[in-house]
Amino acid sequence: MLLQNKQIAIVGGGPGGLTLARLLQQNGAAVTVYERDRNRHVREQGGTLDLHDESGLAALRAAGLLDEFKLRYRPGADKLRLTDKHATVVLDQHEEAQTDTFGQASFRPEIDRGPLRELLLDSLQAGTVVWDRHLADVQPEGAGWKLTFHNGATATADILIGADGANSKIRPLLTPIRPFYSGVTIVEGTVYDSAHHAPRLHRLTQGGKIFALDDSRTLVVSAKGDGSLTFYTGCKTVETWARDSGIDFSSAAEVLAWFRQEFAGWDGIWQELFASETTQCVSRPQYCMPLDQTWPARPNLTLLGDAAHLMPPYAGEGVNMAMLDALELAHCLASGQFSDVQAAIAHYEQHMRHRASVVAEETMAQTEALHAPGALTYLVNLFAGGK
Numbered sequence: 449m450l451l452q453n454k455q456i457a458i459v460g461g462g463p464g465g466l467t468l469a470r471l472l473q474q475n476g477a478a479v480t481v482y483e484r485d486r487n488r489h490v491r492e493q494g495g496t497l498d499l500h501d502e503s504g505l506a507a508l509r510a511a512g513l514l515d516e517f518k519l520r521y522r523p524g525a526d527k528l529r530l531t532d533k534h535a536t537v538v539l540d541q542h543e544e545a546q547t548d549t550f551g552q553a554s555f556r557p558e559i560d561r562g563p564l565r566e567l568l569l570d571s572l573q574a575g576t577v578v579w580d581r582h583l584a585d586v587q588p589e590g591a592g593w594k595l596t597f598h599n600g601a602t603a604t605a606d607i608l609i610g611a612d613g614a615n616s617k618i619r620p621l622l623t624p625i626r627p628f629y630s631g632v633t634i635v636e637g638t639v640y641d642s643a644h645h646a647p648r649l650h651r652l653t654q655g656g657k658i659f660a661l662d663d664s665r666t667l668v669v670s671a672k673g674d675g676s677l678t679f680y681t682g683c684k685t686v687e688t689w690a691r692d693s694g695i696d697f698s699s700a701a702e703v704l705a706w707f708r709q710e711f712a713g714w715d716g717i718w719q720e721l722f723a724s725e726t727t728q729c730v731s732r733p734q735y736c737m738p739l740d741q742t743w744p745a746r747p748n749l750t751l752l753g754d755a756a757h758l759m760p761p762y763a764g765e766g767v768n769m770a771m772l773d774a775l776e777l778a779h780c781l782a783s784g785q786f787s788d789v790q791a792a793i794a795h796y797e798q799h800m801r802h803r804a805s806v807v808a809e810e811t812m813a814q815t816e817a818l819h820a821p822g823a824l825t826y827l828v829n830l831f832a833g834g835k
């Protein structure tokens with residue numbers, strides 16, 4: 449097989465990198481994942497994710513992890529309420545009986561990021577993930593690569609895979625193409641113990657999700673299994689807004705002052721999101737990779753997930769694309785279909801770029817539609833026509 453006697457380094461232990469590590473280990477490959485987090489518990493993992501049958505769930509099926517997923521996903525967390533700015537519910541999936549299930553394209557079960565990461569980590573051979581390895585530099589060494597980390601540690605690899613997300617350190621080795629600003633900036637936050645800190649919103653969310661759309665602005669709220677609510681606002685603004693605003697996003701009071709102004713006329717219920725000083729916020733301008741991006745395939749280097757095809761979150765495809773990349777890359781490298789690693793990478797990248805481009809185009813259209821007048825009617829009609 450192509451990977452015999454090859455040491456593979458995956459930089460980034462997100463859903464894409466960990467899925468790839470699992471799939472490659474199933475094929476007997478020698479894999480190490482280098483992750484910047486200091487250990488598996490150090491970082492609060494973000495919100496909840498719906499996995500799609502043809503991508504995220506397909507990868508878990510191939511990885512032999514679907515039964516484990518069924519133990520950890522959150523039934524009912526995919527139920528959505530659509531509201532206007534007054535929190536008037538115009539579409540309520542809680543009122544619809546759940547008829548779809550695993551194996552059906554319409555079934556998109558939700559799992560929190562933390563449990564998804566745990567599930568993948570638990571599936572790997574001991575020692576696969578090396579924590580506290582924040583990549584600082586990569587240099588060619590012989591026919592492979594030398595990696596240097598911020599803490600001074602080094603490592604070598606025959607094949608290097610960048611699964612290091614939106615600000616990938618590895619991507620510039622392959623291409624100078626940079627993402628473009630989508631026009632929307634989000635403010636993302638978490639309300640801990642929402643039953644206590646945001647009781648009305650906690651009840652409105654009912655263990656599922658809320659999409660509130662009005663005034664060309666969006667607010668997405670999701671319940672998590674640990675009793676918190678995660679949320680993100682979406683506003684059309686300039687790329688430098690967060691930097692220039694002077695807002696200290698770690699201060700709930702400062703973010704609340706901004707929210708009151710920016711979302712003026714919205715019901716007071718939404719302000720519960722910022723009522724507790726324990727609410728943590730961060731601003732994130734949303735970027736998208738150019739739809740026509742391309743680069744020549746290298747013999748020992750490639751990308752997956754956000755590092756390859758960052759896009760805004762409005763079609764819920766980022767994690768699903770990252771996990772499908774892992775499935776397709778592992779298949780290309782391990783199937784015996786290709787004469788050398790470069791041919792396998794070339795085939796994977798060509799297909800991956802095309803697939804991601806189609807999804808990114810849909811995502812950008814969705815991002816625009818959700819932040820335009822009439823967004824609520826648009827989304828109601830979209831749901832009426834099927835997800």
Ligand SMILES: Cc1cc2nc3c(=O)[nH]c(=O)nc-3n(C[C@H](O)[C@H](O)[C@H](O)COP(=O)(O)OP(=O)(O)OC[C@H]3O[C@@H](n4cnc5c(N)ncnc54)[C@H](O)[C@@H]3O)c2cc1C
Pocket residue numbers: 459460461462463464465482483484485495496497498581582583584611612613614615616617634636680732752753754755761764765766767768769770
């Ligand atoms: C607010 C928001 C909501 C979203 N909602 C959804 C959704 O509902 N559904 C969906 O499918 N997608 C969603 N996404 C997108 C999704 O989170 C990403 O597409 C997905 O996490 C990409 O997976 P990945 O493995 O490629 O990268 P990441 O999840 O970003 O993982 C990258 C990993 O690499 C590590 N890393 C980064 N740099 C280095 C370095 N230099 N050295 C070592 N390690 C490094 C990071 O610590 C991280 O563990 C959302 C994104 C945002 C911002």
